Amino acid sequence: MDPLVIQGFGLAAYAVNMVGFSTKRDQLFRGLLFVSGSLFCIHYVLMGAYVAGANLGINGVRSFVSLRFKGYTWFGIFAVIQTIMSVMVYEGLxxxxxxxxxxxxxxxxxxxxxxxxxxxxxxxxxxxxxxxxIVGSWGGSLNDITNATLLAITIYRMKSATEREAGQAAL
Known part of the structure; x- marks a missing residue:
């Protein structure tokens, strides 16, 4: 497959993630993670990064499941699935x-x-x-740099809003 098409999957996933990581709504955040995780799964598998692809495929499903279910049991179920899948396609550190x-x-x-x-x-x-x-993913690199930045901004916005609300409640 054309390397630009493969990178295109990563860039499309990046675009979806940009919207998801900038939202303050937990449910929308999780739903968009499902879509972007699925696209990144395809992208990384086509790049030959099979553990990344397997985990992202599971992550997509996991994000969808987390829309409805919460708790340590569900985390444990997916942790076991991800560990088994990772061991099955493990190639190196x-x-x-x-x-x-x-x-x-x-x-x-x-x-x-x-x-x-x-x-x-x-x-x-x-x-x-x-x-x-390390694996040379354009979309993945942009995605994760942007995610870290957007998450830092969103954390700041949420913390500021909480502090404002606490200050108003004290009045």
């Missing part, structure tokens, strides 16, 4: 990056909300960014 990032984001989606969820997703974005730069 770089494959630990997408696995680790996927576990972080899974915990965030099933067990956290609000600012705490976004702080965990910020750590996840930095881990994915290292992976994307």
């Amino acid at each position: 770089i494959d630990l990056l997408p696995w680790t990032a996927s576990l972080m984001s899974g915990f965030a989606l099933f067990c956290l909300s609000g600012i705490q969820m976004r702080i965990a997703m910020f750590s996840c974005a930095l881990t994915w960014m290292v992976n994307a730069l």
Whole structure:
């Protein structure tokens, strides 16, 4: 397949993620993660980064499931699935990056909300960014740099709004 088409999948996923990571609405955030995760799955598999692709495919489904279900049990189920799939296609140490990032984001989606969820997703974005730069993914690199930036801004906005509300309540 044409390398530009492969990179196009990553850039399309990047565009969807830009919208998702800039929203303050948890449900919309998770829904858009489903779409972008699916596109990134295709992108990374076509690039030959199979652990990243497998984890992103599972992440897409996981984001969709997290729209309705929460808790440590659901996190545990997906952590086991991701670990098994990662072991099955593991090729080297770089494959630990997408696995680790996927576990972080899974915990965030099933067990956290609000600012705490976004702080965990910020750590996840930095881990994915290292992976994307190593494997040469244009969309992945742009996505994770942008995600980290948007998450930092969104965390700041949410924290500022909480502080404003607390200040108004004190009046």
